[in-house]
Amino acid sequence: MASCGAQDSFETPDFNVPEALLRQGVNVSALPELAGLVERSSNLACSTACRSLNILPGFEVLLEDSTNYTAFTDAYWSTQQAEVNPICIFKPLSSKQVSIAILISRLTRCPFAVKGGGHAAFEGSSSIEGGITIALEKLNEIKVTADKKSVYVGPGNRWGQFYTELEKHGVAVVGGRVNDVGVSGLTLGGGISFFANMRGWACDNVESYELVTASGLVLTVTRKSFPDLYWALRGGGNNFGIVTKFQLHTFPIGKMWGGSKLVASSDFENALDATYNFGLTGAVNDNKGSQIISFANQAGYGPLAQAFLTYSEPSETLPSMFKDWSNISLVQDTTGPHSLSELVTLLSTGIPDGVRETYWDVTFKLDRSLFSYLVNTFFELLPNIVSAENLLPTISIQLLTIPQLQQMQKHGGNALGISTADGPMFIMNLGTMWTSPADDARIFKFNNDIIARVREEASKKGLNNDYIYMNYASGYQAVISSYGDENQKRLKSVAEFYDPTRIFQELQPGYFKLDGGAPLGTFL
Ligand SMILES: Cc1cc2nc3c(=O)[nH]c(=O)nc-3n(C[C@H](O)[C@H](O)[C@H](O)COP(=O)(O)OP(=O)(O)OC[C@H]3O[C@@H](n4cnc5c(N)ncnc54)[C@H](O)[C@@H]3O)c2cc1C
Numbered sequence: 001m002a003s004c005g006a007q008d009s010f011e012t013p014d015f016n017v018p019e020a021l022l023r024q025g026v027n028v029s030a031l032p033e034l035a036g037l038v039e040r041s042s043n044l045a046c047s048t049a050c051r052s053l054n055i056l057p058g059f060e061v062l063l064e065d066s067t068n069y070t071a072f073t074d075a076y077w078s079t080q081q082a083e084v085n086p087i088c089i090f091k092p093l094s095s096k097q098v099s100i101a102i103l104i105s106r107l108t109r110c111p112f113a114v115k116g117g118g119h120a121a122f123e124g125s126s127s128i129e130g131g132i133t134i135a136l137e138k139l140n141e142i143k144v145t146a147d148k149k150s151v152y153v154g155p156g157n158r159w160g161q162f163y164t165e166l167e168k169h170g171v172a173v174v175g176g177r178v179n180d181v182g183v184s185g186l187t188l189g190g191g192i193s194f195f196a197n198m199r200g201w202a203c204d205n206v207e208s209y210e211l212v213t214a215s216g217l218v219l220t221v222t223r224k225s226f227p228d229l230y231w232a233l234r235g236g237g238n239n240f241g242i243v244t245k246f247q248l249h250t251f252p253i254g255k256m257w258g259g260s261k262l263v264a265s266s267d268f269e270n271a272l273d274a275t276y277n278f279g280l281t282g283a284v285n286d287n288k289g290s291q292i293i294s295f296a297n298q299a300g301y302g303p304l305a306q307a308f309l310t311y312s313e314p315s316e317t318l319p320s321m322f323k324d325w326s327n328i329s330l331v332q333d334t335t336g337p338h339s340l341s342e343l344v345t346l347l348s349t350g351i352p353d354g355v356r357e358t359y360w361d362v363t364f365k366l367d368r369s370l371f372s373y374l375v376n377t378f379f380e381l382l383p384n385i386v387s388a389e390n391l392l393p394t395i396s397i398q399l400l401t402i403p404q405l406q407q408m409q410k411h412g413g414n415a416l417g418i419s420t421a422d423g424p425m426f427i428m429n430l431g432t433m434w435t436s437p438a439d440d441a442r443i444f445k446f447n448n449d450i451i452a453r454v455r456e457e458a459s460k461k462g463l464n465n466d467y468i469y470m471n472y473a474s475g476y477q478a479v480i481s482s483y484g485d486e487n488q489k490r491l492k493s494v495a496e497f498y499d500p501t502r503i504f505q506e507l508q509p510g511y512f513k514l515d516g517g518a519p520l521g522t523f524l
């Protein structure tokens with residue numbers, strides 16, 4: 001086992017990239033584009049890197065002028081990511097190919113990005129202008145272990161198809177709630193699930209990671225083998241290496257109960273009461289339930305709230321922990337007995353691909369009057385953007401209950417920097433869809449203004465918490481520093497050890513880096 005101590009870094013100062021490539025069976029001197037590159041300072045670094053990857057046997061590379069290239073870039077969830085043009089797209093078939101790509105990127109100094117499910121919203125998150133996009137879609141293994149207690153899953157999988165496969169074995173994992181979202185990005189940033197109150201977040205339920213490091217080594221990271229990396233990968237995002245396989249804890253699942261309850265504005269306060277009670281006591285008394293509530297202005301209806309409720313056991317009727325909902329009049333109700341994959345499909349409706357997207361979030365102590373304040377602020381500021389074409393803005397409340405925060409402490413705790421002492425809390429997250437770039441600025445300002453206003457109100461009552469959830473954060477927010485000084489320092493020291501030349505900080509520049517800044521800068 002390698003660990004801090006005798007050596008002060010995981011990679012020796014005389015680490016030689018061509019030698020590391022040779023150990024992987026790639027002879028740099030035999031590749032015309034790369035031979036002599038060590039001496040040459042080339043501004044064609046990326047076309048060199050891409051053409052070299054392209055001629056390696058069994059490597060699947062899409063170059064900029066190929067027809068499949070456009071189909072690939074178009075398939076990102078948000079237009080902002082789809083608009084980014086890498087020099088090539090590389091689809092590795094093995095962890096060894098991932099290792100070779102990292103080393104060739106180091107050798108050429110061509111920057112790269114890594115794409116899991118491609119659902120991060122802002123540009124450069126899992127795409128890179130003028131670099132190599134390493135797309136993990138072909139690493140799509142799903143293998144339930146013989147004892148059915150865990151599953152090996154490749155980072156190319158998406159939650160919907162993954163759950164459907166797991167259901168054949170009668171098991172589930174703690175994971176995402178929408179079909180097409182990627183297993184890997186969600187799990188690396190945290191991962192809020194229907195099972196959060198009973199089992200914590202997705203990252204709290206990873207048993208091992210297969211990780212390709214900056215030196216091109218393929219490590220199996222467990223709590224025992226590399227405790228520092230294991231901790232850092234639970235919430236640290238893309239800063240430590242490329243995960244080529246996850247081993248996730250599984251648990252038996254049968255039929256569940258759940259669905260959405262749509263509420264008109266006359267009943268918003270009742271729905272917020274129910275949400276508050278769930279966060280304060282409901283989830284404490286019974287950790288099998290989950291809920292998320294979102295508010296939007298729906299064409300043809302006006303203001304609406306959608307509460308999505310689930311219960312992890314079968315029920316024909318409303319589980320008693322949701323009894324507050326029995327007296328709330330509903331515009332529509334899809335709750336009932338459903339499998340996990342059916343629930344995920346229900347929650348996936350109305351989320352199109354291929355429009356402009358922005359996500360933002362902040363965290364507060366649970367407070368009933370702040371709920372009303374944030375909903376009212378959202379509808380009060382909405383006229384500022386309501387004329388934007390194809391607009392769909394939403395504001396959501398997601399509860400960080402005490403039992404959920406307790407589950408986050410297992411396996412030595414995760415890197416997120418939130419504790420039961422801070423709870424119960426909630427994440428306020430905002431998501432907006434629109435289509436014209438001309439509306440970008442005012443839509444970002446709308447989201448930023450809501451956060452500023454609600455933070456100001458919360459500060460009067462001492463309700464602010466610093467934590468910003470990576471997976472819902474905008475490029476104008478600083479995530480890693482929100483984990484607290486101590487955790488940020490610890491994350492940096494882990495990275496310094498395994499990645500002493502800062503490959504995942506500098507050569508992979510996108511998304512939330514360990515210096516803690518906002519990837520797109522501060523919003524002005
Ligand atoms: C419609 C929708 C529904 C959502 N629902 C939920 C939900 O229920 N719960 C929740 O917690 N979040 C949810 N999210 C947020 C979601 O977790 C993030 O968008 C997440 O980044 C998606 O992961 P991805 O693999 O699809 O994204 P990507 O854009 O591919 O990846 C995100 C980041 O992770 C990095 N990355 C991805 N894979 C790897 C890897 N294998 N190794 C190293 N780095 C990697 C990428 O480089 C990128 O920086 C949702 C988002 C959307 C758009």
Ligand SMILES: *[C@@H]1O[C@H](CO)[C@@H](O)[C@H](O)[C@H]1NC(C)=O
Binds near residue numbers: 028029
């Ligand atoms: C690498 O390729 C060069 C040029 O073709 C060759 O001379 C050399 O022997 C090769 N090295 C190894 C270790 O195969």
Ligand SMILES: *[C@@H]1O[C@H](CO)[C@@H](O)[C@H](O)[C@H]1NC(C)=O
Binds near residue numbers: 066068
């Ligand atoms: C392009 O995509 C098609 C359909 O997925 C596939 O059959 C074909 O092999 C791809 N071509 C290249 C060059 O990758």
Ligand SMILES: *[C@@H]1O[C@H](CO)[C@@H](O)[C@H](O)[C@H]1NC(C)=O
Binds near residue numbers: 323324326327
């Ligand atoms: C629902 O309303 C009925 C009649 O007004 C009342 O008796 C009952 O206590 C209410 N239930 C809840 C859970 O509020």
